[in-house]
Amino acid sequence: MVFWIFYPILLLTPVTAQTWATIPFSTQSLPIALRSPYLNSWISQGKAPFKTPFASSAWWPVFWTSSPPIMGWYVAIRVDGVTYPILGGFGETHQANQTAAIITPTQTTFALQAGPMSVNATFLSPIEPMDLVRQSMPFTYLYIDVTSSDGQPHAVQLYSDITADWLSGDRGMMCNWTATTESDYISLKTQLQSPIPFAEIGDQALDSTAYFSMAKQGLSTTWQIGRDTDVRGQFNTSGGLLQTQESNFRAISTNPPVFGMSIALGNITTTSTPVVWLLGLLRDPVVQYTNGDGNNELRSSYFWSQYTTPQGAINFLLNDFTRARSAGDAMDAKILGDAQKISSSYPDMVTLSARQALSAIDITVKRDDSGKWNVSDVKAFFKNMGGVGGPGVNAVDVLYSAFPAYLYFNPAIVGYLLSPLLEFQNSNQYALPYAAHDVGLAYPNATGNSNPHKQGIEQSANMLIMTLAHAQFTGDGILISKYYTLLRTWADYLVNNTLNPGTQTTSDGLTTTNQTNLAIKGIIGIAAMAKISEFAGDNATAAHYQTVSSNYENQWQALSFPSNTSHLLANYGSDSSSGLMYNLYSDKLLQLGVVPNSVYEAQTTFYSQNSTSFGEFLDMKPPNVTLNSGKDWMMFTASTASNSATRDELILQIHNFVTAGVTNEAFPLIYNPTSAEFTDGPAR
Numbered sequence: 275m276v277f278w279i280f281y282p283i284l285l286l287t288p289v290t291a292q293t294w295a296t297i298p299f300s301t302q303s304l305p306i307a308l309r310s311p312y313l314n315s316w317i318s319q320g321k322a323p324f325k326t327p328f329a330s331s332a333w334w335p336v337f338w339t340s341s342p343p344i345m346g347w348y349v350a351i352r353v354d355g356v357t358y359p360i361l362g363g364f365g366e367t368h369q370a371n372q373t374a375a376i377i378t379p380t381q382t383t384f385a386l387q388a389g390p391m392s393v394n395a396t397f398l399s400p401i402e403p404m405d406l407v408r409q410s411m412p413f414t415y416l417y418i419d420v421t422s423s424d425g426q427p428h429a430v431q432l433y434s435d436i437t438a439d440w441l442s443g444d445r446g447m448m449c450n451w452t453a454t455t456e457s458d459y460i461s462l463k464t465q466l467q468s469p470i471p472f473a474e475i476g477d478q479a480l481d482s483t484a485y486f487s488m489a490k491q492g493l494s495t496t497w498q499i500g501r502d503t504d505v506r507g508q509f510n511t512s513g514g515l516l517q518t519q520e521s522n523f524r525a526i527s528t529n530p531p532v533f534g535m536s537i538a539l540g541n542i543t544t545t546s547t548p549v550v551w552l553l554g555l556l557r558d559p560v561v562q563y564t565n566g567d568g569n570n571e572l573r574s575s576y577f578w579s580q581y582t583t584p585q586g587a588i589n590f591l592l593n594d595f596t597r598a599r600s601a602g603d604a605m606d607a608k609i610l611g612d613a614q615k616i617s618s619s620y621p622d623m624v625t626l627s628a629r630q631a632l633s634a635i636d637i638t639v640k641r642d643d644s645g646k647w648n649v650s651d652v653k654a655f656f657k658n659m660g661g662v663g664g665p666g667v668n669a670v671d672v673l674y675s676a677f678p679a680y681l682y683f684n685p686a687i688v689g690y691l692l693s694p695l696l697e698f699q700n701s702n703q704y705a706l707p708y709a710a711h712d713v714g715l716a717y718p719n720a721t722g723n724s725n726p727h728k729q730g731i732e733q734s735a736n737m738l739i740m741t742l743a744h745a746q747f748t749g750d751g752i753l754i755s756k757y758y759t760l761l762r763t764w765a766d767y768l769v770n771n772t773l774n775p776g777t778q779t780t781s782d783g784l785t786t787t788n789q790t791n792l793a794i795k796g797i798i799g800i801a802a803m804a805k806i807s808e809f810a811g812d813n814a815t816a817a818h819y820q821t822v823s824s825n826y827e828n829q830w831q832a833l834s835f836p837s838n839t840s841h842l843l844a845n846y847g848s849d850s851s852s853g854l855m856y857n858l859y860s861d862k863l864l865q866l867g868v869v870p871n872s873v874y875e876a877q878t879t880f881y882s883q884n885s886t887s888f889g890e891f892l893d894m895k896p897p898n899v900t901l902n903s904g905k906d907w908m909m910f911t912a913s914t915a916s917n918s919a920t921r922d923e924l925i926l927q928i929h930n931f932v933t934a935g936v937t938n939e940a941f942p943l944i945y946n947p948t949s950a951e952f953t954d955g956p957a958r
């Protein structure tokens with residue numbers, strides 16, 4: 275169910291042939307504004323035109339979903355009286371010629387030639403994981419540098435607007451607006467006239483307020499709120515705006531109101547400092563959470579512990595731009611440098627996934643009984659944007675696939691994400707002997723989920739593995755000491771069930787019996803419990819779980835790796851089966867040594883001989899059953915390879931998929947490893 279409205283004018287926009295390159299690698303969907311589950315837009319460009327009837331909509335940012343609506347954000351430059359759209363086609367006769375798109379983990383730059391001026395328009399979505407205030411601010415920057423290419427000064431004005439598309443998946447909903455002009459900045463605000471707290475349509479929140487802001491530079495900064503054709507036309511005609519707003523509040527798509535700001539730079543050869551716009555999509559509270567006492571907590575973005583008004587935060591961020599840009603450059607250098615040490619195609623993968631991973635979460639605090647923000651009570655909430663595993667809040671299996679990113683950026687975030695799951699299940703609201711699938715059925719309602727399910731092994735092991743990883747990477751044993759008994763219940767559940775998983779399922783939708791990959795996850799979970807007990811100073815219990823784990827591993831190997839085969843079977847007793855044994859990843863990550871090297875070596879040889887261009891099938895039962903790859907499990911598997919050549923080959927296969935240009939989705943999770951086609955969920 276997706277609701278979207280297009281602008282009829284798009285039908286008239288010509289489709290321009292692309293002659294530019296995406297640097298450093300070709301990919302078809304570029305991250306633009308990725309700062310929260312709702313401020314999450316990309317641009318589909320490149321070889322595969324965007325999949326709507328209107329190929330020209332490729333010029334507009336789109337939401338992250340697989341049938342994405344346009345998220346109106348228009349940018350234009352006027353040079354010597356001629357207007358060139360930079361982003362968003364709009365009845366133009368002069369299209370700026372794009373020369374390149376440059377992507378880094380925090381920034382996406384479009385380099386264009388607009389008549390005599392060369393232009394860089396950069397979308398910066400900061401990654402500030404160690405700074406919870408900045409990380410939790412759902413704001414993104416656009417900054418523009420221009421330089422004259424003929425050495426002569428030219429009269430330059432810059433313009434950008436947003437539509438109210440950002441407020442709802444139903445563009446028929448009514449919005450209103452206000453302009454705030456202070457001595458040092460302009461901020462244009464729009465919201466739904468009847469917001470619905472915590473509700474969504476088409477994955478868009480219905481309780482957001484969009485703020486589009488700019489620092490003032492004397493009289494040369496102007497603004498206007500009105501119909502798209504009027505405001506953009508005003509800029510086109512005069513290079514400045516009227517500083518007026520229409521008074522007839524209306525639906526998002528009715529004579530679409532736009533929120534425009536422009537700056538006249540005069541006759542220049544170059545900009546000495548970039549021109550900056552700031553887009554924010556604020557919700558408050560961001561999550562409702564049923565706590566261990568059964569009370570409904572309204573939780574706010576962490577940054578509210580520092581700012582009392584949106585204007586305060588906006589002013590801070592506008593003043594913070596120069597630092598934010600340097601910090602973005604430094605973060606890019608660090609991420610790319612670290613990834614380069616692994617393999618040559620890995621930096622490109624983290625370039626696409628860094629913003630994606632961090633924008634899937636909201637980091638929250640709440641007020642204590644006296645009304646003060648309690649910054650010791652931090653909880654983070656994760657929206658499942660992967661298209662598998664259902665819409666649940668902090669969906670444990672999906673969190674498991676993303677948590678290595680949080681471990682890398684700031685392992686404390688893993689603890690903030692586990693905390694609501696542990697607290698709820700430790701309370702008398704939860705009685706199942708295994709771990710829950712999530713902490714609420716649909717984001718952003720973390721109101722608990724006590725429903726029985728068939729992923730008891732999967733989720734219990736995931737919880738034990740992630741809890742130990744948090745303790746190992748932070749050195750902080752707080753979750754272990756607080757929830758030790760609960761963790762032991764899950765470990766005991768694994769002891770009872772994991773060796774013979776029977777018909778238990780995994781997050782991939784695999785329903786076959788006695789899955790090898792699932793059984794070993796449970797066995798690793800038991801070994802993780804041994805380390806958790808050690809962490810808790812309970813050595814006798816640690817020894818017990820250690821013994822069970824190694825005993826089970828021996829039995830598991832006999833069942834899953836019979837002597838007549840060269841690799842692990844996907845299912846006990848199914849001699850022709852094979853698959854991606856991605857759950858071995860946590861044995862390596864946590865340095866548990868559960869599975870012997872001989873098994874890793876056999877699997878590595880198997881992967882090196884059985885891959886296709888774009889990856890491995892997740893599960894194979896020749897001649898006819900195959901399950902598509904997921905980039906997450908491919909990457910997990912790569913990190914279990916016993917030689918770097920095979921590891922690098924597996925990473926390269928995902929890279930091949932990303933650069934194939936067959937799909938134009940926002941770096942999708944699941945795809946067909948022979949055709950590189952996107953599949954929404956596990957397909958056979």
Ligand SMILES: *[C@@H]1O[C@H](CO)[C@@H](O)[C@H](O)[C@H]1NC(C)=O
Binds near residue numbers: 367506507511
């Ligand atoms: C600007 O106005 C001119 C003259 O009406 C028109 O030809 C051109 O298409 C307009 N450009 C944009 C970007 O709206």
Ligand SMILES: *[C@@H]1O[C@H](CO)[C@@H](O)[C@H](O)[C@H]1NC(C)=O
Binds near residue numbers: 370371388389390
């Ligand atoms: C774009 O490139 C074409 C072909 O080189 C040229 O004719 C046109 O003037 C360029 N447009 C701009 C805005 O620079």
Ligand SMILES: *[C@@H]1O[C@H](CO)[C@@H](O)[C@H](O)[C@H]1NC(C)=O
Binds near residue numbers: 392420
């Ligand atoms: C745009 O960015 C590229 C790459 O960093 C740089 O070489 C070029 O000079 C920049 N152009 C402008 C107009 O700032």
Ligand SMILES: *[C@@H]1O[C@H](CO)[C@@H](O)[C@H](O)[C@H]1NC(C)=O
Binds near residue numbers: 450466
């Ligand atoms: C816009 O609607 C919201 C929600 O109903 C309301 O609180 C706000 O006052 C309205 N703003 C204006 C300018 O009418």
Ligand SMILES: *[C@@H]1O[C@H](CO)[C@@H](O)[C@H](O)[C@H]1NC(C)=O
Binds near residue numbers: 470471473716717719
């Ligand atoms: C969350 O719960 C509220 C009621 O508190 C409801 O209106 C809203 O639709 C729910 N959101 C989702 C995404 O289901």
Ligand SMILES: *[C@@H]1O[C@H](CO)[C@@H](O)[C@H](O)[C@H]1NC(C)=O
Binds near residue numbers: 541
């Ligand atoms: C820019 O230069 C043009 C032509 O040289 C001149 O007519 C115009 O007044 C100048 N504008 C400004 C803002 O200096």
Ligand SMILES: *[C@@H]1O[C@H](CO)[C@@H](O)[C@H](O)[C@H]1NC(C)=O
Binds near residue numbers: 642643648650651
């Ligand atoms: C703040 O949160 C911590 C952690 O949940 C809790 O222990 C403490 O009691 C809270 N403080 C107040 C004043 O509520």
Ligand SMILES: *[C@@H]1O[C@H](CO)[C@@H](O)[C@H](O)[C@H]1NC(C)=O
Binds near residue numbers: 707763764766767770
């Ligand atoms: C494990 O099995 C034992 C023996 O059947 C049972 O007493 C215990 O409750 C089970 N524990 C869990 C957590 O399932």
Ligand SMILES: *[C@@H]1O[C@H](CO)[C@@H](O)[C@H](O)[C@H]1NC(C)=O
Binds near residue numbers: 776777787846
């Ligand atoms: C699963 O494997 C165990 C151990 O080999 C076996 O006893 C059991 O029958 C199998 N279950 C199914 C449903 O095949």
Ligand SMILES: *[C@@H]1O[C@H](CO)[C@@H](O)[C@H](O)[C@H]1NC(C)=O
Binds near residue numbers: 811
């Ligand atoms: C528990 O085991 C750890 C690791 O083997 C060891 O360092 C520690 O001294 C042991 N503690 C006790 C109380 O025996």
Ligand SMILES: *[C@@H]1O[C@H](CO)[C@@H](O)[C@H](O)[C@H]1NC(C)=O
Binds near residue numbers: 851
């Ligand atoms: C794996 O590759 C080997 C060598 O090419 C081949 O003999 C074998 O049939 C393949 N196995 C599977 C399950 O595809």
Ligand SMILES: *[C@@H]1O[C@H](CO)[C@@H](O)[C@H](O)[C@H]1NC(C)=O
Binds near residue numbers: 896897898
């Ligand atoms: C292949 O498909 C056929 C018909 O759907 C089915 O009977 C058979 O069990 C399948 N083979 C495997 C190995 O799953």
